Amino acid sequence: MAFLSLYRKYRSQTFSDLIGQDHVVRTLQNGISSERIAHSYLFTGPRGTGKTSAARLLAKALCCEKGPIAEPCNECHICLGITDGSFIDVVEMDAASQTSIDDVREKIVQVVDYLPATARYKVFIIDEVHDLSPKAFDALLKTIEEPPAHMIFVLATTEYNKVPPTIRSRCQRFEFHRATLEDLVMQLEHVATAEGVKVEPGALNAIARMADGGFRDALTLLEQAIIASPSAQITLQDIYDQLGLITEDITDRILDAVASGNVMSLTEQLEEQTRVGRDPGAILESLLYRMADLTRIAFRVDQGVVTDAARQAAGHEFAVRIGQARLLSIRSALAEAHKVIRDISLPRLWLESELIRISQISQERGTVNTGGLAAKPTKEAQKHGEGGNGRKGDPEYAAATIVARPEAPKSQSQRPVKPAPSGDGELDHAQEVWFKVLSALPDATSIYAHLVGSRVGSFKSGVLTVEIPLKVDLDWIRDKDKPGRQSMLLKEVHANGGENWRVQFKTGNGSTRPNQLEAVELPAEGPKLAQIAKDVFGSSS
Numbered sequence: 001m002a003f004l005s006l007y008r009k010y011r012s013q014t015f016s017d018l019i020g021q022d023h024v025v026r027t028l029q030n031g032i033s034s035e036r037i038a039h040s041y042l043f044t045g046p047r048g049t050g051k052t053s054a055a056r057l058l059a060k061a062l063c064c065e066k067g068p069i070a071e072p073c074n075e076c077h078i079c080l081g082i083t084d085g086s087f088i089d090v091v092e093m094d095a096a097s098q099t100s101i102d103d104v105r106e107k108i109v110q111v112v113d114y115l116p117a118t119a120r121y122k123v124f125i126i127d128e129v130h131d132l133s134p135k136a137f138d139a140l141l142k143t144i145e146e147p148p149a150h151m152i153f154v155l156a157t158t159e160y161n162k163v164p165p166t167i168r169s170r171c172q173r174f175e176f177h178r179a180t181l182e183d184l185v186m187q188l189e190h191v192a193t194a195e196g197v198k199v200e201p202g203a204l205n206a207i208a209r210m211a212d213g214g215f216r217d218a219l220t221l222l223e224q225a226i227i228a229s230p231s232a233q234i235t236l237q238d239i240y241d242q243l244g245l246i247t248e249d250i251t252d253r254i255l256d257a258v259a260s261g262n263v264m265s266l267t268e269q270l271e272e273q274t275r276v277g278r279d280p281g282a283i284l285e286s287l288l289y290r291m292a293d294l295t296r297i298a299f300r301v302d303q304g305v306v307t308d309a310a311r312q313a314a315g316h317e318f319a320v321r322i323g324q325a326r327l328l329s330i331r332s333a334l335a336e337a338h339k340v341i342r343d344i345s346l347p348r349l350w351l352e353s354e355l356i357r358i359s360q361i362s363q364e365r366g367t368v369n370t371g372g373l374a375a376k377p378t379k380e381a382q383k384h385g386e387g388g389n390g391r392k393g394d395p396e397y398a399a400a401t402i403v404a405r406p407e408a409p410k411s412q413s414q415r416p417v418k419p420a421p422s423g424d425g426e427l428d429h430a431q432e433v434w435f436k437v438l439s440a441l442p443d444a445t446s447i448y449a450h451l452v453g454s455r456v457g458s459f460k461s462g463v464l465t466v467e468i469p470l471k472v473d474l475d476w477i478r479d480k481d482k483p484g485r486q487s488m489l490l491k492e493v494h495a496n497g498g499e500n501w502r503v504q505f506k507t508g509n510g511s512t513r514p515n516q517l518e519a520v521e522l523p524a525e526g527p528k529l530a531q532i533a534k535d536v537f538g539s540s541s
Contacts, residue, residue, distance in 0.1 A: 007219040010191055012053045013074055013083065015061075019187060019215070020179045021050055027174065028054075029070040032061055037068065038172045040144050040153040042129075044160040045176025048214025054176070055125045055154040056082055059090045062152060063119035078119055089119040096128040101135040112143050112151060121152050129155040130162035137164050144170050178213025181205070187215060188222055197226050198233040202311075206239045209289065244282045246273055248311065251290040252318055254283075258330060258359040259322055266359060270352050280347040284338050291331040294319040298327050298472055320450070323470045333358045416452065430459035433497040434466065440492055447485055450476050457506070464493060464503045471507050478505060 012018045015025045024043075031037060041058070043051040060072035060079050072079050081087030093107050108124055116122040126132075132140065144153055144167065155171060157163055179187075185208045192199045199222075207225065211218035221243070229238045240247050246254075250269065257266035273283055295301075297319040319327065337354050344350045416438040419431045434456050441448040450473040457467040468474045477485055486503070493501050 005220070006191060006195075006223040007048075007216045010187075010194075010219060012050060012057065015057055015071055018050050018054060018057065020183045021054065021176055024054060024174045024176060028058060028061075032068050033070050035068070037062065037152070039147050039151065040171040041155065042160075042163070042168060042171035042173045043154065043156045043176060044173060045158070046178050046213060047158050048211070048216030048218075049176040049178060050215060051156040051176050052125070052127055054174075055127075055156055056090075058154060059121075059123040059125065059152075062121050062123065063087075063089065063116075068120075087119075089116040089121070090123045090125065092125045092127065094127050095131045095136075099131050099133050099136060101133065101139050104132065104136045104139045109139055109143055113148060116150055120150070122150055123152045123154065125154045125156070127156045128158070129167075130157045130159045134164075137167060141166055141170075179211075179215055179218075180213075181208050184208035184211055184213070184215065184218050188218055191219060191222060195226065199225075200233065200235050202236040203234050203239045206236055210239075210243060210245075244277070244279055245286045245289075246278055246283060248290060248293075248315070251286050252314075254355075255287060255290065255294075255322075255330065256318075258355055259326060261359045263356055263359065266355055267352060270348075270355070274348050280351040281341055284334065284341055284351060288331070288334055288338060291327065291334060294322070295327050295331060298322075298324045300472075300475065320472055320476070324472055325470070330358065333361075419455070426459050427456065430464055430497070431456045433493060433501075434464065436496045437489060437492040447477075447488070451489075462498075462500050462502060464497070464501055466503060466505050468505055468507060474505055474507050 015029060018025055041055075043054060045051060057072065060067075060074070060082050061070065062068050063078050063082070064072045065076040065078055066073050074080070074083070078087060082090050085092070091107065093103070098104075098107065114122075141164075143151075147153065153171075155163070155167070160168075160173075185204050188199070188204045188207060192204070203225070207218055207221045210221060221239075225234050225239055225242050228242050229235075231238075237247070250273065254266065254269045257263075257269060270283070274280070293315060297316050322330075337351070337358075341347055341351065416435055418435050421428050422431070434454075438448070438451060438454070441451070451468065453469045453473075454466050457465040459465070468477065477489075479485065486505075490501075490503055493503055
């Protein structure tokens, strides 16, 4: 028996198999059940989302011996004939290869008046209909406008805007959606189990992400992984090697080198990846995928399927360390580079040059600076408490350094800087109190990393307003599920300022609305407060 590709072997044979297109299935089945059957349908949407499969299912449901029926039996000779493509009354035409007016006349116009041979309908399925020539569309128009009662047209396209309005207006349109990550992983798990193949959850998740919402693409990638994998179990590394992409650890090191302006580390990372055969376009694509993940994390967008909690936590720390504005800046620059890399004659050298340019521009503008994973400080920089990037005293760099190297000794650049007197006695006293609060926090803790760039905005009527530069840090501090964070800070404020002081937080640009600012109240005393402090700083504190 000839080998059958997975996407063909597991093609949807019933409407219930058509995952992720419930809105389409529901409307089609309602129309069949109520005998409101249109003479022409237009299925639109991205590739690999089930348009052609749905067209065949509709043909089965209309022509089935038990039909018209909302769910075809898949047992009668008509259903079986449509499944294997041999049924004479269901005609499939590929408009990508049969584009001319002669093709339309021969396939459709000249046979439209003939009654079906055995079924109650004659169904024409035209795939990639947007590729028909203008004259071919003109020839098709009259037939679609006033077809015989036994004729049903199902047009499928990935480019709806290229279908003439005269055709679109005569069809019932159904928009097919990209599959969710959860749906793709579920389908991949089902197919892998049916094929007797063991696949790591992380590998399934990676395949689903690379498929970009397409079931067919996902199954094709899985099939390639099954064939290429040397072991009994397909691992995440197998997927990266198969797709020619690079792992998250490596992308993080490259991105960190870009963000910190470390040209030496950046060039070393790129040279190593090209040495092992990674294509420059694939490297850039990997960076963009990782930036998309980090952006979702930074803006607290639901990540869907999470298969590795440790990897998720590492991504969160990296996203927080870079910050929202920096992520968007780098991501925008990488997206612009991706637009032109395919037209570059020396892509390897161009990509290296482009990433160096992005890193240096970011340094000059001060929009990106992490100083972390890939950027190792020189001995001279360590002597002066810097990270090797010339940003001595930069609070945001200090936060990044704390997260990246928690075991590093304290240095002047990692500790808060005492503000200069403003001349306002109350404000100066408030600034002194907040400086003592920050100084009391161990620099190897997350709470310090989120507060290191904060400053006193005002102090009125016993309310200390603290401004935090990045919203992601503000959200972290004000997380309602972690009341111990604000409680610990309030305890320190009471110890250094007064028992009647209250604290409120807002973003450094003052954009937070007043009704979003909540005064911090102490929710616990004694042993309970001690437990909260232990939760924040760890059991060793």
